[in-house]
Amino acid sequence: MRLVVLSDLDGTLLDHQTYSHAPAQPALEALKASGAELVPCSSKTRAELLPLWRELGLSGPIISENGGGVFLPEGHPLASQPGWEPAGPGWLLWPLGMPIAEVRARLASFAPRFGAKGFGQLSDAEVAQLTGLSLEAAARARRREFDEPVWLPEPEPQAEAFLAAARQAGLEATRGGRFFHVLSGADKGRAARLLLDLYRRANPLIVSAGLGDAPNDAPLLAAVDRPYLVARSDGSHAGLDLPGLVRVPLPGPAGFNQAVLGLLGELGL
Numbered sequence: 001m002r003l004v005v006l007s008d009l010d011g012t013l014l015d016h017q018t019y020s021h022a023p024a025q026p027a028l029e030a031l032k033a034s035g036a037e038l039v040p041c042s043s044k045t046r047a048e049l050l051p052l053w054r055e056l057g058l059s060g061p062i063i064s065e066n067g068g069g070v071f072l073p074e075g076h077p078l079a080s081q082p083g084w085e086p087a088g089p090g091w092l093l094w095p096l097g098m099p100i101a102e103v104r105a106r107l108a109s110f111a112p113r114f115g116a117k118g119f120g121q122l123s124d125a126e127v128a129q130l131t132g133l134s135l136e137a138a139a140r141a142r143r144r145e146f147d148e149p150v151w152l153p154e155p156e157p158q159a160e161a162f163l164a165a166a167r168q169a170g171l172e173a174t175r176g177g178r179f180f181h182v183l184s185g186a187d188k189g190r191a192a193r194l195l196l197d198l199y200r201r202a203n204p205l206i207v208s209a210g211l212g213d214a215p216n217d218a219p220l221l222a223a224v225d226r227p228y229l230v231a232r233s234d235g236s237h238a239g240l241d242l243p244g245l246v247r248v249p250l251p252g253p254a255g256f257n258q259a260v261l262g263l264l265g266e267l268g269l
Helices: 022-034 046-055 100-107 124-131 135-141 155-168 188-202 215-222 252-267
Strands: 002-007 037-040 062-064 069-073 091-095 148-151 172-175 180-183 206-212 226-231 246-251
Touching: 002 022, 002 188, 002 252, 022 252, 037 046, 037 062, 046 062, 046 069, 046 135, 062 188, 069 188, 100 148, 100 180, 124 135, 155 172, 155 180, 172 215, 188 206, 188 215, 206 215, 206 252, 215 226, 226 252, 246 252
Parallel strands: 002 037, 002 206, 206 226, 226 246
Antiparallel strands: 062 069, 069 091, 148 180, 172 180
């Protein structure tokens, strides 16, 4: 048996405000010691994910932009399976989402009436102000390939109409921790199912776990054997209801740590 853990980042493995993963360090070390594979599954871009991938000492795939792309380092055992395409030095890609240029073209047909602005319309400084990221990190966040984060000036009263307008334009929209995310042809669940199928072709005894904190994590959590929903910073949980869902009482990386250590103990890993 081998464990594959797919995790959302902001608000789950990373603190929503500080972006620190320090509270999850015991679980990260335990995962590595057990031989489990940790797969970041995030709305973040490839440019954002790669520095964290290196920092965490990972060696497996990453799922970027809410499932728009599955990236795999060359030389990984899954690379021998057909379907991958070159994606720059050292990396392979399995694209699932509509290219960002088409997403933005469709978004432009309805976003102005909501006063909505995607990352393609915002500057690095504006993204930094909205997210708390440094200018350098904000620039990486704007290097989109599949998924466009969208800021709405009045998200509560506008949400339902905005989501409907996205659907009418042939796009899917989900609500994350800070932004609405607009894309087409992909979600975290589709990417997770694809990747887990590849793992199971190589090893049928794979056990999968998923962790998230927001509504846009629902497809990911529905795709795994063991879904975990960590608390938000105020101790509440996103309104998700899935079979076998475990609501972790702690928020962010502390919740990740609690869930993963508990799972490893339960599985005897």
